[in-house]
Amino acid sequence: MLGGRRSNARTRPGVGVASAAVIEYVVSPATLASQLAEHLRRLGYDASTRGPRLWATHPTATDPSEERLVLGGAIAAWRREHPEARIDPTDYEPPPQMHEWA
Numbered sequence: 001m002l003g004g005r006r007s008n009a010r011t012r013p014g015v016g017v018a019s020a021a022v023i024e025y026v027v028s029p030a031t032l033a034s035q036l037a038e039h040l041r042r043l044g045y046d047a048s049t050r051g052p053r054l055w056a057t058h059p060t061a062t063d064p065s066e067e068r069l070v071l072g073g074a075i076a077a078w079r080r081e082h083p084e085a086r087i088d089p090t091d092y093e094p095p096p097q098m099h100e101w102a
Contacts, residue, residue: 002008013018014055015097022055022056022057022066023055023056023057023067023068023074023089024053024054024055024072024089025053025054025055025087025088025089025090026052026053026087026088026090027049027052027054027055027085027087028084028085028086028087028088029052029084029085030051030052032052032082032084032085033049033051033052033054035056036047036049036054036058036075036078036082036087037049037086039074039078040056040071040074040075040078043074043087044058044059044072045057045058045071046058046059050075051092054087058070075087079081
């Protein structure tokens, strides 16, 4: 799954800008995290890394669920060119309505 954790008004390491829809991932191998961040920045995302951790958001994002979906598509496209990469969300929590389906 390519979703991630949403963080409320938290500052991303290395960026210094707070956002209500920061999505956090762990990238393995860690050397690919900065390459993925650069790819996302070229697409207009605000992305930063520290070791294997990657934080990303779009500056004009208004809906975290929609952003997670769009960001997931951007990551999936990059991963097709980097099949050795593993990108895992950190503490992903599905939207509340998904709990009702279980």
